[in-house]
Amino acid sequence: MAKVNVIDDRTLKIELSLEDAISMVQQAAGEVDKFASEIITIFEKMPKFNYTHYCFYAFDDTAQLFENVLGIDPKQYKTFSLDAPDAFFYSLYGGMASLYGEAKKYVA
Amino acid sequence: MSEYAATVRVPEYPPHLKHKTIFETFNKLNSSEAMLIVNDHDPIPLRFQFDSMHEGKYTWEYIEQGPDTFQVKIEKL
Numbered sequence: 001m002a003k004v005n006v007i008d009d010r011t012l013k014i015e016l017s018l019e020d021a022i023s024m025v026q027q028a029a030g031e032v033d034k035f036a037s038e039i040i041t042i043f044e045k046m047p048k049f050n051y052t053h054y055c056f057y058a059f060d061d062t063a064q065l066f067e068n069v070l071g072i073d074p075k076q077y078k079t080f081s082l083d084a085p086d087a088f089f090y091s092l093y094g095g096m097a098s099l100y101g102e103a104k105k106y107v108a
Numbered sequence: 109m110s111e112y113a114a115t116v117r118v119p120e121y122p123p124h125l126k127h128k129t130i131f132e133t134f135n136k137l138n139s140s141e142a143m144l145i146v147n148d149h150d151p152i153p154l155r156f157q158f159d160s161m162h163e164g165k166y167t168w169e170y171i172e173q174g175p176d177t178f179q180v181k182i183e184k185l
Contacts, residue, residue, distance in 0.1 A: 010119075045160075048156055048157070048159070048160035049153055049156040049157070049160075050156060053153045053156055054153065055127065055153040055157070057123040057126060057127060058127045058153065058157050060128070063123075063124065075122045075123055076122075077122070077123075078119055078120065078121070078122060079119050079123075079148055080123065081149065
């Protein structure tokens with residue numbers, strides 16, 4: 001489960017694990033139509049960030065899965081640190097890869 | 109006259125506007141103009157994104173590298 005520590009009214013410290021990536025993939029798999037754009041963006045863009053440096057806010061509207069697993073909206077804070085093992089990013093990428101083909105059906 | 113055509117103090121923007129603001133600022137630069145970004149951590153993801161979107165069309169120079177503040181000069185070629 002994601003650990004979110006509110007440092008102050010501007011700052012969050014977030015810790016994610018492999019299980020959080022699995023949770024995000026399962027949520028995406030359950031609503032591929034809703035998350036189609038996000039699935040496509042993560043799969044196509046994550047390699048350009050060398051996978052483990054991927055930023056969920058680098059592109060428009062691609063942070064819903066991330067925010068859902070946190071249970072808090074980071075947009076209400078100006079800055080946050082993200083601590084996650086490489087396994088988190090690679091598992092997320094693999095999950096998005098498995099959903100990519102289906103997601104493409106929903107996006108022109 | 110400032111060495112920079114624009115400065116983006118990244119921590120002043122919420123997460124979903126940080127990259128957007130930086131790239132909008134970069135896109136407004138004329139050739140040979142530079143911008144400065146000031147951040148509270150090493151903006152490595154931003155550099156990967158620049159490489160993917162503007163490869164060969166910019167330079168990246170660290171002016172300050174932490175530990176608390178990072179400043180990067182980005183010049184449009």
